Amino acid sequence: MKMKRGDAPKTRAPKSVPYVRHGALTRKSRRDREQWARCLKDIVNRPLRTIINLLKKDGVLPERHGVACPHCQRSTLGPLKDFGAKGGGWAHMCKGRDCKRRVLPHAFHPIFRVGTGKSHAGLGDQAAILFCAVSGCTQTTVRYLLKKNHKLAESIYKSLYDARAKYVRQEEKNIRFGEDVEWPGVEADEVDVAKGEGPIRKRDWAPLAKKWLKQRKVILHTDGARSYKLRVDGVVHDWVVHMKKRVKVNGKYAWVKPAFTKVRYHDIADNGCSNKKKRIWVKCGTQIIDRVWGGLRRHLGPNRKVNSRALANKVRSFQWCYWNKGEDLWAQTGNMLTALFQQQHE
Numbered sequence: 001m002k003m004k005r006g007d008a009p010k011t012r013a014p015k016s017v018p019y020v021r022h023g024a025l026t027r028k029s030r031r032d033r034e035q036w037a038r039c040l041k042d043i044v045n046r047p048l049r050t051i052i053n054l055l056k057k058d059g060v061l062p063e064r065h066g067v068a069c070p071h072c073q074r075s076t077l078g079p080l081k082d083f084g085a086k087g088g089g090w091a092h093m094c095k096g097r098d099c100k101r102r103v104l105p106h107a108f109h110p111i112f113r114v115g116t117g118k119s120h121a122g123l124g125d126q127a128a129i130l131f132c133a134v135s136g137c138t139q140t141t142v143r144y145l146l147k148k149n150h151k152l153a154e155s156i157y158k159s160l161y162d163a164r165a166k167y168v169r170q171e172e173k174n175i176r177f178g179e180d181v182e183w184p185g186v187e188a189d190e191v192d193v194a195k196g197e198g199p200i201r202k203r204d205w206a207p208l209a210k211k212w213l214k215q216r217k218v219i220l221h222t223d224g225a226r227s228y229k230l231r232v233d234g235v236v237h238d239w240v241v242h243m244k245k246r247v248k249v250n251g252k253y254a255w256v257k258p259a260f261t262k263v264r265y266h267d268i269a270d271n272g273c274s275n276k277k278k279r280i281w282v283k284c285g286t287q288i289i290d291r292v293w294g295g296l297r298r299h300l301g302p303n304r305k306v307n308s309r310a311l312a313n314k315v316r317s318f319q320w321c322y323w324n325k326g327e328d329l330w331a332q333t334g335n336m337l338t339a340l341f342q343q344q345h346e
């Protein structure tokens, strides 16, 4: 495959070259105009039955009526029934004559906990905390809003990050760059999320480039870091050199990459029709990924342990939020949990 990397001034560029990545134009997120189908009012101070029905409808709880009993694996569970305070409240009873065990609507749930004890809370309280977590409240804010102890909030937040991480790792297996559009733009960059990490090295980048980009027919946009200049088959590389600027933020000096784009073209000859070349105009730069890092740092918060599983899951959790930017996050949480419930049964 032959390719040529050209700068705009030497040849006439189209009037405007839009910033396109993965075949999609960049769009601004308008959080101030978003509305979700649910609000906290729908979940707090409601009868438990109402909350259970709502959570089932939203996909946050699985439907248990008619599914195999998790205890005996032989019979199916009956409808949701109130067994009274002494009988454990709302539950599904196994129809098996020698089983008859009761299964709570939120048993074996990736986020909710069943149990008793001092720090335990009912399903309604747990659902309210989850709603706050999904809508972006900090754990401290949740304590003020719902007057619950910090252990409970901590456990729900952690389970939410873990559930998102599991989902993202699953979904990532289906990502194939260059599948939907021809020669899409892909950005790569690295970020320090914890102390003790240096810039990316060629030996870190090589396996990633091979796994995700080799033969995918993509245009890779990076900064000028040397590691990215590795030649990869099926990848056209474009980079912009960021001159770092020293700016004062909140009284402190920091080095930042300035927003920087450049219009270039690539003459791409596909194998099989080597005489015919296609000219693709692109706007170079790593603006999207540069902006993502700020959001990631906010999501991770100040306390980060290097190489911990919790940190890795929180990074994945941010990835989930990024994928669902501008969406009804509660509805998307329901979709995610429903997908995870289905995996449990496979």
Ligand SMILES: [Zn+2]
Residues within 6 Å of the ligand: 069, 070, 071, 072, 073, 074, 075, 094, 095, 096, 099, 100, 101
């Ligand atoms: Zn059973």
